Amino acid sequence: MLANYLIGLREGLEAALVVSILVAYLVKTGHRDRLPAIWVGVASAIVLSLAFGALLSFTRQSMSFQAREAFGGVMSILAVALVTWMIFWMKRTARFLKRDLEGRLADALTVGRAALVTIAFVSVAREGIETSLFIWSAAQASSGTSPLAGATLGLLTATALGYLLYRSAVHINLATFFRYTGIGLVIVAAGVLAYGFHDLQEARWIAGLTHTAFDVSAQVPLSSWYGTLLKGALNFNPTPTYVELGVWATYLVVVMTLFLWPPKAQPAPRPRVETPATA
Amino acid sequence: MRILRSVSVVLVVATLSACSKDSESAGSSYDVKAGDTTCSVEETSVPAGTVTFQVENTGSDVTEVYVYGKDGDAFSKIMGEVENIGPGTSQDFTVDLPAGDYEVACEPGMVGDGIRTQLNVG
Numbered sequence: 509m510l511a512n513y514l515i516g517l518r519e520g521l522e523a524a525l526v527v528s529i530l531v532a533y534l535v536k537t538g539h540r541d542r543l544p545a546i547w548v549g550v551a552s553a554i555v556l557s558l559a560f561g562a563l564l565s566f567t568r569q570s571m572s573f574q575a576r577e578a579f580g581g582v583m584s585i586l587a588v589a590l591v592t593w594m595i596f597w598m599k600r601t602a603r604f605l606k607r608d609l610e611g612r613l614a615d616a617l618t619v620g621r622a623a624l625v626t627i628a629f630v631s632v633a634r635e636g637i638e639t640s641l642f643i644w645s646a647a648q649a650s651s652g653t654s655p656l657a658g659a660t661l662g663l664l665t666a667t668a669l670g671y672l673l674y675r676s677a678v679h680i681n682l683a684t685f686f687r688y689t690g691i692g693l694v695i696v697a698a699g700v701l702a703y704g705f706h707d708l709q710e711a712r713w714i715a716g717l718t719h720t721a722f723d724v725s726a727q728v729p730l731s732s733w734y735g736t737l738l739k740g741a742l743n744f745n746p747t748p749t750y751v752e753l754g755v756w757a758t759y760l761v762v763v764m765t766l767f768l769w770p771p772k773a774q775p776a777p778r779p780r781v782e783t784p785a786t787a
Numbered sequence: 788m789r790i791l792r793s794v795s796v797v798l799v800v801a802t803l804s805a806c807s808k809d810s811e812s813a814g815s816s817y818d819v820k821a822g823d824t825t826c827s828v829e830e831t832s833v834p835a836g837t838v839t840f841q842v843e844n845t846g847s848d849v850t851e852v853y854v855y856g857k858d859g860d861a862f863s864k865i866m867g868e869v870e871n872i873g874p875g876t877s878q879d880f881t882v883d884l885p886a887g888d889y890e891v892a893c894e895p896g897m898v899g900d901g902i903r904t905q906l907n908v909g
Contacts, residue, residue: 512873
C-alpha cells in the first residue's frame, strides 16, 4: 500500500506544482476569468491519458519501447520549452509592476488562454500515459491490500501539496511571487530536460547510458518520502549519467542567469512640470 | 484552442500508430514474477520474434523490468522495459527479439543493475 501511495504521489507532484503556479499567477494578476483555460488543459490531459491507458491495458497491447521513449522524450522537451517560455514571460511582465502592486495585469501582458491550456495540458500529459497504465494496473489488481486506494491517496496528496503551494503564494507580493516561482520553474525544467535526455539515452539516440556520474541511491531511495518528493518535484535521479548531469547543469546555469539578470534600465520618466494656470 | 487541437491530434496519431504496429504479430507470451529479491521468468528459452512479458510485482517495493541485449561484452542494450509496477499489480510489455542471448532484469526500487536471468532466444 505504501509503495503504491508513493508512486501516486511521485507521479502527480510535478504536474500539481506547475498547475498550482499557473492558478496562483492568474489569481494574483487579476485574471480569474482565464482559470477555465487551465482546467480545460488539465481535464483533457487526464481524460486522454486514462483513455489511452485503458485502451492499452484492457486490450493487452503495449506501446513498443521505441514509441514509449520517443513519446516521453518529445513530451519532456515540449514541456521544457513551454515552461521556459512561461518563465521569461513572467520576467518580462514583472517589470511593469511596482513592488507592492496587487492590481490587475493588463490583458495583453497576461498569458493568453491558448497558451494556458497548452502548458496545463502538457504538464499533466507528459507523464500521463505512464501514470494511467499504473492506475489501470492498480485497478485490475486482485491483491487484498488495494493498490488502487494507495495510488489514489498518493495522487490526492500531490494535489493537496499543489493547493498548499497556491495558498502560500496568494499572500506574497507579486514581484516576489514572480521571482521565486521563476527560480522554482527553472529548477523543475532542468530536471525534466535531464529526464528527457535519459530517455533518449535509453532509446540509444544519444550514447552514454551506462556511464553513470554518481550513485546516491542508497542515500536517497525512491521508497523514502524524501526520495519520492525529490523525484516527483525535481525529477531527481540518484544515478544520473554524465549526459544527464551535464544537461541539467547547463540548462540550470544558463537559464537561471538569464532569468536573474537585471533587465535593461528603464529610461527615467520625464518629470512633470507643473505650470501655473494662466488667467 | 488550435494549439490544443494540434497537440491532441499529434498524441492520438502517435499512440495509435504505436499500437497498431504491435497488434499485427501475435508472438509468444510469458509470465515474469518480480519480487524484492527474486526474478523468475516462466521460460528461459523462447522463440525469436515478438515476445510479450506479463510482469507481476510479487514484492513490496515498486519495480521495473528490462530486457537487455548484448552491447559488446555487457548486457546493457535496452530491448524493452516496463517501469512503475506497484506491488500487487501487473503490467505487460512487448519486445521484438532476434535470435541471441539476453538478460531479463528485475529492478526493485527502480535502481541498480537488478536481479538478472539469462534468456536464450532462438
